[in-house]
Amino acid sequence: MTKNWILKTVLLCTLFILFSCQKEKAKPEIKTYRAGVILSFDDAYVDEWFDTDQKLKQYSWKATFCVCKINTLRHYEIKKLLEFQKEGHEIAGHGLHHYHAEKFVKKYGIKDYFKQEINPMLRLMSFYGLKITSFVYPYGGRNPKLDAALLNVFKIIRGRAFCEEDASKQGCYFNHSKIVYSFSIDDTHNHFNIPHLMKLLDYAKKNDEILILNSHKTVENVTADYQTKNATLELICKYIRCNNMKFYTLSDLDNIQ
Numbered sequence: 143m144t145k146n147w148i149l150k151t152v153l154l155c156t157l158f159i160l161f162s163c164q165k166e167k168a169k170p171e172i173k174t175y176r177a178g179v180i181l182s183f184d185d186a187y188v189d190e191w192f193d194t195d196q197k198l199k200q201y202s203w204k205a206t207f208c209v210c211k212i213n214t215l216r217h218y219e220i221k222k223l224l225e226f227q228k229e230g231h232e233i234a235g236h237g238l239h240h241y242h243a244e245k246f247v248k249k250y251g252i253k254d255y256f257k258q259e260i261n262p263m264l265r266l267m268s269f270y271g272l273k274i275t276s277f278v279y280p281y282g283g284r285n286p287k288l289d290a291a292l293l294n295v296f297k298i299i300r301g302r303a304f305c306e307e308d309a310s311k312q313g314c315y316f317n318h319s320k321i322v323y324s325f326s327i328d329d330t331h332n333h334f335n336i337p338h339l340m341k342l343l344d345y346a347k348k349n350d351e352i353l354i355l356n357s358h359k360t361v362e363n364v365t366a367d368y369q370t371k372n373a374t375l376e377l378i379c380k381y382i383r384c385n386n387m388k389f390y391t392l393s394d395l396d397n398i399q
């Protein structure tokens with residue numbers, strides 16, 4: 143009789159502990175930040191970006207302009223970049239020559255990569271008064287050794303995401319690391335279309351995620367590859383406003399755990 147009672151008690155305790163553990167595991171993750179979007183723009187389409195900014199200012203939008211070939215820009219273009227910075231947009235580095243980092247390093251080594259592509263870019267951007275803390279890989283070409291070397295100089299690095307049909311499997315959400323990946327919203331990008339973009343935005347909203355997007359030249363009407371319609375950007379701005387989401391810049395991610 144006593145033995146039976148002890149056995150019953152042990153069994154009940156075990157069940158209770160098991161149940162408690164499962165409950166602990168199922169606890170949802172509490173996010174300390176709001177759902178949002180990072181809109182990043184690559185290369186050097188300063189005039190087009192400036193026109194887009196005039197249209198989208200009404201939405202209090204924030205962009206990250208990832209600039210390459212700073213040495214080829216005219217004085218008036220540098221002034222526009224400084225105005226962006228003053229308005230709260232971020233200017234990021236995208237290489238002095240826009241070299242494919244991984245291919246360059248394979249051929250010439252990492253020391254030459256910094257000597258030709260990174261250090262002169264940072265010197266010139268700092269001379270102009272541009273504060274650079276993020277870097278974006280041209281063509282998304284990267285490897286872990288390059289990531290580690292560049293993270294000695296930059297706080298956040300952005301590559302390009304692999305494309306998946308399923309929104310939840312996309313690698314283009316903030317991943318709590320210093321290396322993040324973006325989804326291209328250029329109009330002729332194979333995987334881009336408005337319903338898919340809406341799926342990505344809905345997923346970010348429902349799961350308190352930060353969606354990272356990239357674009358190149360901003361236009362009213364698409365005439366070639368690497369162009370994003372201003373209408374697409376306006377749609378994103380409206381979505382963010384309607385759903386009480388937030389615009390982030392790449393460097394904002396450095397302050398989020």
Ligand SMILES: [Zn+2]
Pocket residue numbers: 184185210236240279280281
């Ligand atoms: Zn580029």
